Amino acid sequence: MANIIDAVPEVTLKKKPVSQEHLRREVDYVRAQQILRAMLDKGLISLSEFDKITALNRESFSPMLAGIMPVNRCYNSHSELI
Numbered sequence: 877m878a879n880i881i882d883a884v885p886e887v888t889l890k891k892k893p894v895s896q897e898h899l900r901r902e903v904d905y906v907r908a909q910q911i912l913r914a915m916l917d918k919g920l921i922s923l924s925e926f927d928k929i930t931a932l933n934r935e936s937f938s939p940m941l942a943g944i945m946p947v948n949r950c951y952n953s954h955s956e957l958i
Contacts, residue, residue, distance in 0.1 A: 898940075902939055912930065912933070
């Protein structure tokens, strides 16, 4: 039986430079989500509206990790992210 450790392939990572435009979109996305979260916490929007606007923000700003971010946010009874 072969040892799994012996079969681990070598992984090489290529560094890709991040453009100023992409960094700006990342910062804009974070700011938009902070404002959106504040609106949710103050009861100005519903959780459903929060989720819909979050989806739109991801399309508009295209954050790097959008592909692995959850579709919906889950909140407990104290409006804390869980």
